[in-house]
Amino acid sequence: LSRTRAAGRGGIGIVGTFHSCGGRSSAPSAAVASAAASTTSAAATSRFFSASATAAAPVNVAGGRTAPLSCGGYNGINTSDGILYRHHHRSRHSRYYSTTPPAPSSDYPPHTLYPMPALSPTMETGTISSWSIAEGSSFAAGDVICEIETDKATIDFEAQDDGIVAKILKAGDEARDLPVGTPICVVVEEEEDVAAFEKFVADVDEPSVGAAAAAAAVEPAATAAASPATASPSTTTAAAVPDRDVPPEFALMPSARSISQSAGVDATVLTGSGKGGRVTKGDVLKALGDGTYMPPLGDSSTAVAAAAAAAAAPAATATPTGSATSTAKTPLVVAIPPITTDSTYEDVPNNNMRKVIAKRLTESKSQVPHFYATVQIELDSALALRKTLANNHDVKVSVNDLIIRSAALALRDVPEVNGTYNVKSGTVSTNDTVDISVAVATPTGLITPIVPTTDALGLSDISAKVKDLATRARDGKLAPEEYQGGTFCISNLGMFGITEFSAVINPPQAAILAVGGGVRTIVPTEWVDDEEKNGENDRRPGIKTIMTARLSADRRVVDEPTAALFLSALNKYLAKPELLML
Secondary structure, three states: OEEEEEOOOOOOOEEOOEEOOOOOEEOOOHHHHHHHHOOOOOOOOOOOOOOOOOOOEEEEOOOOOEEEEOOOOEEEOOOHHHEEEEEEEOOOOOOOOOOEOOOOOOOOOOOEEEEOOOOOOOOOEEEEEEEOOOOOOEEOOOOEEEEEEOOOOEEEEEOOOOEEEEEEOOOHHHHOOEEOOOEEEEEEOOHHHHHHHOOOOOOOOOOOHHHHHHHHHHHHHHHHHHHHHHHHHHOOOOOOOOOOOOOHHHOEOHHHHHHHHHHOEOHHHOOOOOHHHOEOHHHHHHHHHHOOOOOEOOOHHHHHHHHHHHHHHHHHHHOOOOOOOOOOOOOOOOOOOOOOOOOOOOOOOOOHHHHHHHHHHHHHHHHOOEEEEEEEEEOHHHHHHHHHHHHHOOOOOOHHHHHHHHHHHHHHHOHHHHEEEEOOOOEEEEOOOOOEEEOEEEOOEEEOOEEOOHHHOOHHHHHHHHHHHHHHHHOOOOOHHHOOOOOEEEEEOHHHOOOOOOOOOOOOEOEEEEEOOOEEEEEOOOOOHHHHHOOOOOOOOEEEEEEEEEEEEEOOOOOHHHHHHHHHHHHHHHHOHHHHHO
16 A cells, blocks of 8 residues: 655645555556645545556546556556545456546545446447346345346456446446446435436547548548539540640550549549640649549549530630530430339347357358368267266266267377467467367357366266366356367267358367267168188178268368377277376
8 A cells, every 4th residue: 555645725736656456566647746836625535446557547536636646456546635546456256347437526525436347358349137226225245236248158246346336327228238448327325316316428539530530531531522513514524625636545644544444533534734735644633632623533424524514615705696505415324113022021230249250150161171071980989988987887878978078188199189279479388287178059149168187087077077067068157267268179060960061260279179979870781801701701881970070170280180189089089088088
């Protein structure tokens, strides 16, 4: 804990320094000194929590000024009596969030704006599913304020301190896809202060980058749209330019043609200074520099219309009784009959999880070099072991549990597949532990909870862990550390009747195994030369349960021979399932 005493009415300035949580010190900001110097009375207490360990956060100082401070963990600042305090907090749930200091206003009592928290490292927006605390209700540290739908799951937003919800700023449709940091509610300490915030509106709205860019583009667009109307009367086509003795196709010098094509304009409307009225390179450059209007390249109708207007004006002046002949072609208007259908449809908006899945998999498929390797595995021995465990030992394991255990042992034997690719450094890292992610389908989307240290777990432990993770994943109760990370992924669609498919890699993992269902297939007898010579090769074909497993691998990490070694090891463990018991 360190503090700095701000100057009072005399404006002496700041005495002392702020120390960061890591022991380093930083000089007080000029903004803090300015705020302290302008302080005329003790300010009300204001709290501010910073979720980022490195980002500077505005601190509400007595007098209304702000100064950036940064510190790992939570930063609590108390500005009462001109003294700034910094406390380092650590939640036992390790759920960091930030709040925005209230805008300085004499119309409202002391309050705190709670923003949309960043509940996961990849969270950019969130949706408030429901509010657990109503307006005017009090809460204590550890109480659930609301449920927030992130890009992976629905997580409880827990309070870190006591307070009273004075105003809920975002609810219903307004609580969808809120960027991290958007104020969502107002919290006060005294119950009598609640009524003052009945019509409170957070004054934090600013135009977005896209809106600003669109607004900035309005004026140039309007200018560009008006330019043809004002500039076209002074332009002509190659055929109507006076003192031009060359055909239109030779109106441009080669260098002028190259520049005009690069600029995407038709320079034949310019009056050339070259021999025979040809347009030179200097003519095009001067026109581009002066902003002279030239029709877009290929827009012959605009050029022809401009030529007609330019040619008709002198003709009308010279011979008032004459008639000007327009060379513009009348556009052909084709009536397109309306198409009506009797079917109805409904637009269903995507939730945050499905939006993030679509974004990440699109990036993976376009940026990660996928290649595929497929193997067919006999499951009869594994099915026999599963039946034996259930009948003789009352141990129930699924085929998926056997596949997870086999894949974990195969990754231990071929650790190159258990690696990741670092895009920034361009290096490959091999993970020390085998943490297999298992794809689970939920009503809101696909999620991949992790079975940590999978190669060190037995079949019973894997079965219990997968059941627990799948149940909580469907209920949206997974903690972030239970689905973020992993070194390898398995997606099994065999229970849905899918025989084979190709999966998309989930970066930063280097591979994913797509598992199909077992199919009863007629398998011919292996050819044995010695038995053929002795006339003993009369065994009939057998019926086997064949499973297709397809490995999608990142070619930057795994090459084809390495993928073949992994699939061979996987086939060995499933063909001899007694090895899984070791």
